[in-house]
Amino acid sequence: MYIDAAADNIRVSRPWARPTADLVNGLAAYPTALIGDVRRRMGLMSSEIRCLTPGLRLAGSILPIQIWEGDNLAIHRGLDEAQPGDVLVVAGNSVTGRSVFGGILAEICLAHGVKGVIVDGAVRDLEETARLGLPVFARAVSPAGPSKNGPGTVGAPVACGNMVCNPGDAVIGDDDGIIVVPADEVEETLALLPAQQQAETAILNRLAAERKQS
Ligand SMILES: O=C([O-])CC(=O)C(=O)O
Numbered sequence: 001m002y003i004d005a006a007a008d009n010i011r012v013s014r015p016w017a018r019p020t021a022d023l024v025n026g027l028a029a030y031p032t033a034l035i036g037d038v039r040r041r042m043g044l045m046s047s048e049i050r051c052l053t054p055g056l057r058l059a060g061s062i063l064p065i066q067i068w069e070g071d072n073l074a075i076h077r078g079l080d081e082a083q084p085g086d087v088l089v090v091a092g093n094s095v096t097g098r099s100v101f102g103g104i105l106a107e108i109c110l111a112h113g114v115k116g117v118i119v120d121g122a123v124r125d126l127e128e129t130a131r132l133g134l135p136v137f138a139r140a141v142s143p144a145g146p147s148k149n150g151p152g153t154v155g156a157p158v159a160c161g162n163m164v165c166n167p168g169d170a171v172i173g174d175d176d177g178i179i180v181v182p183a184d185e186v187e188e189t190l191a192l193l194p195a196q197q198q199a200e201t202a203i204l205n206r207l208a209a210e211r212k213q214s
């Protein structure tokens, strides 16, 4: 950890399996809306959790963290477990009065190869995180800082934006929102996406051709 604090009240799960980079990159090639369509609208997080770094897409393997409301000790401890390609999914019980993530944590994320952060709560230092190029999604923004006392968990399933998020599930986020794809359903989802995209492209091509004629 980069802070001087005891973290023995943060429960850390045993290591978990992560999807391959190929599987994650496969999903990342499609918009969340299209992935949601082929998954029959299952797995979409609450629309109240917004992209705060417009234009930055997020894709990776979920590293779930449960914080104590308004407290970010578990995030600092969780980053010690992060592997390149992970996305931090921070369950903050939707409490928005205190920011639990900011520019310093964003720098630590980048040092660990973390691909993005989703917080069911509030964040701060938006200018800094946008400049760093780290995709950040959250329910709110507030300049009010957190406590650093715990307790919390790292690597256990959490509820974030009304979705169950298991360690090693895939997550994709863009300006439209966020979708979680359970680890054992990534391949079947990937198999459905090309046909759905072709169907949409065919409609758009027809519209473009008609526009040209008129
Ligand atoms: O104070 C905190 O822990 C949150 C924050 O602003 C940062 O990470 O820069």
Ligand SMILES: [Mg+2]
Pocket (backbone or CB within 6 Å): 102, 103, 104, 125
């Ligand atoms: Mg800060």
